Amino acid sequence: MKSRAVLAYVGPKSLNLSHKLEEFTSLAQVAGFDVVEVVTQFGKPDSRFYLGAGRAGEVAKLDFDVFIAYHSLTPLQVYNLEKLFKREVLDRVQVILKIFEKRAGSVESKLQIELARLRYNLPKVKEYVRRVKMGEQLGFMGAGEYAVDAYYRHVVRRISTIKKKLEQVRRGRAIHIKRRRELGLPEVVITGYTSAGKTTLFNRLVNEKKLVDGMPFATLETYSRGIDLWGVKAILTDTIGFIDDLPPVLIESFNSTLQEIVEADMVLLVIDGSDPPGEIARKVETSVETLGEVGIHRERVIPVVNKVDKMGLGRVAAVRGVVEKYFTWFVPVSAASGFGIDALRVVLFLKMPGYRVRRVEDPHALGLRIGDVVFVAERVY
Numbered sequence: 202m203k204s205r206a207v208l209a210y211v212g213p214k215s216l217n218l219s220h221k222l223e224e225f226t227s228l229a230q231v232a233g234f235d236v237v238e239v240v241t242q243f244g245k246p247d248s249r250f251y252l253g254a255g256r257a258g259e260v261a262k263l264d265f266d267v268f269i270a271y272h273s274l275t276p277l278q279v280y281n282l283e284k285l286f287k288r289e290v291l292d293r294v295q296v297i298l299k300i301f302e303k304r305a306g307s308v309e310s311k312l313q314i315e316l317a318r319l320r321y322n323l324p325k326v327k328e329y330v331r332r333v334k335m336g337e338q339l340g341f342m343g344a345g346e347y348a349v350d351a352y353y354r355h356v357v358r359r360i361s362t363i364k365k366k367l368e369q370v371r372r373g374r375a376i377h378i379k380r381r382r383e384l385g386l387p388e389v390v391i392t393g394y395t396s397a398g399k400t401t402l403f404n405r406l407v408n409e410k411k412l413v414d415g416m417p418f419a420t421l422e423t424y425s426r427g428i429d430l431w432g433v434k435a436i437l438t439d440t441i442g443f444i445d446d447l448p449p450v451l452i453e454s455f456n457s458t459l460q461e462i463v464e465a466d467m468v469l470l471v472i473d474g475s476d477p478p479g480e481i482a483r484k485v486e487t488s489v490e491t492l493g494e495v496g497i498h499r500e501r502v503i504p505v506v507n508k509v510d511k512m513g514l515g516r517v518a519a520v521r522g523v524v525e526k527y528f529t530w531f532v533p534v535s536a537a538s539g540f541g542i543d544a545l546r547v548v549l550f551l552k553m554p555g556y557r558v559r560r561v562e563d564p565h566a567l568g569l570r571i572g573d574v575v576f577v578a579e580r581v582y
C-alpha cells in the first residue's frame with residue numbers, strides 16, 4: 202500500500218503558489234506517495250515546527266503516514282516534528298531524491314544520488330549525535346550512543362569513498378569530452394525546466410527513441426548524438442531538467458550535467474509554451490538563473506518555445522511578452538508534431554559557432570538550398 206502523505210507549505214502567498222503546490226503534489230505522487238492533504242500557512246516558517254505550533258498540533262491529529270515540507274527543514278524542525286507526529290518527516294528535496302533513486306540507471310547517477318542524499322542528511326545525523334550526547338535517550342532510529350556515532354562515521358567515510366569514485370568517472374568524462382573536442386565538433390546542449398520537452402526535441406532532431414513519459418525527471422543522464430545539418434556537424438546532448446528551489450548540494454552532485462552545459466558552444470533552452478504565462482516566467486527565470494550560475498552567457502542561448510500545438514494564437518503574444526524579458530527572440534516549435542523543427546535546424550545551421558555560412562552560385566553545391574540559392578557552411582579554425 203502507498204504511504205499517505207500530508208504536504209505542507211509555509212511561506213509568502215506568491216502569485217505562482219497554486220502551480221508550485223501542483224508541482225509539489227505531482228513530485229510526491231511520482232515518488233510514490235498518496236497525497237491526502239496539502240496544508241498551507243502564510244508567513245515565516247516557525248523555527249521549531251516549520252508550521253506554527255498550533256497548526257502542527259492540528260496536523261498531528263490527521264490520518265497520514267508521512268509529513269513532507271516544501272522547504273528544506275532544519276535538523277531541529279525534523280527532530281521536533283518527528284517527536285510530535287511520531288511519523289516520518291521529509292522535505293521536498295528528499296522527495297526529489299526518491300524520484301532520482303527510482304529512475305537512476307547508470308553507475309554515475311546512482312553514485313551522484315547517494316552522495317546528494319548523504320550530504321543532505323549529514324546535518325540531521327549530526328543533530329541526533331548532539332542530542333544523544335546531551336543525554337536525550339532517543340538515539341538515531343532508536344539506536345544508542347555508540348550506534349549513532351558509528352553511523353555518523355560510516356556516513357562520513359562513505360561520502361569520501363563516493364567522491365573518489367565519482368572523481369574517477371568524471372576524469373573519464375573529461376577525457377571523453379576532450380576527445381570529442383579534438384574532433385573539432387561544436388557542442389549543442391538541450392536544457393530547460395523538467396518536462397519542457399527536451400527529450401522529445403532531442404529525439405526529433407537526431408531520430409532517437411529516448412524515454413519520454415510526461416513525469417518530472419524522465420531524463421537523469423546526459424546523452425549525446427552527432428547531428429548533421431547541411432554539412433554543419435555538431436554533437437547534440439540531452440540533459441536532466443531544472444527545477445525551482447533546489448539546494449546547491451543537490452546541484453553540485455549533478456555536476457556531470459553541468460559539466461556538459463559549461464562545455465557547450467550553444468545551449469538550446471526549451472520552454473513549455475503551453476504553461477500559463479506566470480508559470481513560463483517562473484520556469485524561464487529558474488532556467489536562466491541556473492545557466493547564469495554555471496557561466497553561460499545569454500548570447501550562447503537559443504530560446505525554443507515548445508508545445509505550440511497546445512497554444513491558441515492569442516497565447517503566442519502573451520508568451521512573447523514573458524520570454525522577451527530575457528531574450529530578444531525565440532524559435533516556436535512543436536517537438537511532438539514536428540512543427541517549426543526545420544526552422545530550428547536552419548537557425549542551428551546559421552548560428553553554429555565554428556562555422557561560416559557562405560552563399561554560393563553553384564547550383565550543385567552541397568548545402569542548404571533555398572530556391573536557386575545554396576548556402577554552404579565552412580569550418581573556421
Ligand SMILES: Nc1nc2c(ncn2[C@@H]2O[C@H](COP(=O)(O)OP(=O)(O)OP(=O)(O)O)[C@@H](O)[C@H]2O)c(=O)[nH]1
Pocket residue numbers: 393394395396397398399400401402412413414415416417418419420421440441442443507508509510511534535536537538
Ligand atoms: N503537446 C505537446 N506535448 C509535448 C511536446 N513535446 C513534449 N511533449 C510532452 O511533454 C512531456 C515531457 O516531454 P519530455 O520530452 O520527456 O520532456 P523533458 O524536458 O525531456 O522532461 P524531463 O526529462 O523529465 O526533464 C511528455 O508528455 C511529452 O509527450 C509538444 O511539442 N507538444
Ligand SMILES: [Mg+2]
Pocket residue numbers: 399400401412419420440
Ligand atoms: Mg528528458
